[in-house]
Amino acid sequence: MPTLSGETRAPGRDWRNPSTWHLRTRLVLVAMALLVAICGAVGLFSYASMDLFLTRQLDTQLDQASGRAREFGRPVPGNPGRPDPLEARGQGVGTLNARILDGAVSSAGFLAGDASRKGLSPDDNHVLVALTPNGVPVDRTLSTGAYRLTAVQAPYGDVIVTGLPLAEKQNTLASLVWTMVVVSAGGLVLIGLAGTALIRRTMKPLEQLSEVATKVSRLPLDAGEVALAVRVPASAAHPGTEVGSVGYALNQMLENVSNALEARQHSEMKVRQFVADASHELRTPLTAIRGYTELIRMTEHFTPDGQKSLARVQSQSERMTTLVEDLLLLARLDEGQPLKVGDVDLTQLAIETVSDEKVMAPDRIWQLELPEEPVVVRGDGTQLHQVLANLLSNARKHTGPGTTVVTGVMRSADGSAVVTVTDNGSGIAPEFIGRIFARFARADAARRNPAAATTAAVRSGAAPAAGAGTGASAGAPATTAAAVPTAEGTSGLGLSIVQSIVEAHGGTVEVTSRPGRTEFAVRLPATPPSA
Template sequence: MSSYFTGELDNALGAAAGRAGLGPGAPPGRGNRQGGDFDLGNTQGQRPGTLNALFTDGQPQDSAVVQDDGDTQALTEDDLQILSLLDPAAAPVERTLSSGTYRLDASEGPGPEQSGTVLVTGFPTAEQDRTLLSLDITGTGLSLAGLTVTGLAGTVIIRRSLRPLEQLSAVATSVSRLPLASGEVEIPVRVPPAAARPGTEGGTVGIALNEMINHVTGALRERHASETKVRQFVADASHELRTPLTSIRGYTELIFLSEQVSPSGRSALERVDSESKRMSSLVEDLLLLARLDEGQREGPADVDLSELIVETMSDAQVSAPDHQWKLELPDEPVVVPAVGAELRQVMINLLSNAHQRTPPGTEVATALRIADGSARITVTDDGPGIDPGFLGTIFTRFSRGDAARTSRSGSTGLGLAIVQALVTANSGTISVSSKPGETRFVDDLPTARSGPAPGHRKKG
């Protein structure tokens, strides 16, 4: 469009030069055309803004710029200096003058009487520039509008096409947040049929995800059924073992009281008695875990933790006098809703673990405080610490990989598993941290009464 407007101006420049009195384009009847004189003050047929300047041998002779009211105004010396440098043999050019930018054409007189005479004619480019600017603005506006519409349409189309993937992501996220580690597990979420249609990439992934969820659900059901069978077997076996173990211990005591045996026989009987007691302890632990797994528990009641800790600390101090025992309690009693016998077992196991797995002289400190609305019990010892590789499985049943804390008595590997099960049954949490010189168990119990812990039911 700029080239078109420039061509139109160039064509009009020749006609304007003729109207000013140069060459065959001059109006008929103008006698000055034959004499070589020009009448630049004659504005007849000239549009506002038309520029005419006459030079003879490079010196300005006359100049005029047509105004809006039809009058003319002479050019400044600076403008004439710029115009005097134009080459008549060259094509029209654009120059910036004091009154604006002009399209200019220099024409030399055709006759001998006009030799050395140059007429410069020009038109302002302001109107052309305004038109081009308007076209630029319009084109830019239309382009931006088109890009906006295209972007919005593309967004809608892309979001519609990606909606099945969002549903797949939501299903995968829901599955990842389910507690699948233990217990009876059912995965209730599936990819909806709209996002699991065959024939599309997203639908194919949705079908595959549903098949994977179904497979995982089936595997978890089989795992839970297997665990249930194992736990039932352990419970039944433990229950059946109680009677023969009791008989063994009874007959052993009877022999001690009524029979005369040799020293070697007495030693053997003492060994039988010791092992039967250890076996009885293992059976009782297994039965306790089995009852917790089945949810056979007493109902919670208000338990004074301060009194309970004092009693269990006193028992531990009597059983392990070669350790240093410290106790820190708040001024006021701390009462929590829980099963007292279960919390007592928790404290007994934690304190026994502390003194049985540390050397004599170890300091064991027990503290009770209120933290963030919970009763926090900490049991800390300054023993050799726990192997970092064992911390991840320390609450696992039959876990006995702690070589750093040497046990001076046989361990079934159930003590801390029972602690975690009892704490969880009472809606609490337990954690452990350890480094050489400091091992700390932290037990948090809620101080407000709540419903039964998930997975447990109140004993009928």
């Protein structure tokens, strides 16, 4: 939001809103997301393929082990006992075999790592009995670990259960997962770094376009002579590419704007020269008119109506002389003529100027708020006197009797000097604040409220300063019943002169207004800019 010093606070970037991120950041993140999706899909496919391969391989080994167990466990004629299937040759470490007779486990065990036989728990026996003897391999978890089991009805009536451990398969799949995770993560990091570098390099032309646009946006194109020499580099202005086409179009636009600015500057210089020449030429006949008018009044006798008419001629010639002086001053300020820089005591200046206004308007309450120590700046004393005189005259003309006008001088923390003129009048119309410092800008109260035409003053004039003519300043109407009527005469140049003088000193002038308080604040640097 705008501050008193005219600075604006740029909105911050919200990391939660992707639309505010840099384009290269979004491109890198999108590329990384696609790579993660591809790696994930490849990993899932590889895992599923490896799982299927290992399962088929294990099923083949399980079928062979089951066949050996059934063959070895066949009853021997004349021998009441039955051979243990686990004793069959070729059974590997971890192989599980069990015989089920009449729904109960008659013998069960598995080969341990030392080739010894280990038994199973009763809970394991319940799992084995629950198997369907259809020869289809199934996965079950026993007390000794996960197994791939198959139950087959033997020709001699027994159910032979054979199982192989799943630990080797699970270890292989776990190794595959970790390998893919590590390789994918490393690949993503490398690709991310390489992609960032490549995308940054590819986006370099766009950054150049942004840099050029930013430089142009900071140029003071609204007034004065402007050298618009900023252009997009030729490397980023090839019409054959998307970015190059934008750069080429931006260069064409800047060329057109530069030509328009030169034409505008040339036209402004013509107008300024005409105003300066015309004002200079008008000074001599106006001086003659005033001189002859005063001579006629002293040497000739007129009727009362004639005296009024002659007084009107003299007052209007004086008013026109003031206007001509204001125009000449603005022309000199526009030309940037060097300041007559010296030490100026703003506290003493405020005392003298307010004293002058007290004589002209004793019915106002004039107050001073001054520091204990003098506030001295480097500047043109005559012009700074005119600034303060215009502001005080502006307050005098557009407030009624009894209004309090406070003139303050202070030194800010950054070393600059601040001069304020504050009154408790009715304020300035909000719609007029934006153009209050424009030349010849005047708000006419009669046009908005005809009934108040004779009682409402237009806050747009300034009184002559010492040694120079002052014009009128721009402003809004005061609505006090005792306000000075608009017939006092304002040209709308007073506040324009204030702004031009203050800016020539490297300072700023601002206005804030609401009903009951209007304040003009002039901020001057400790050292004015060189001419």
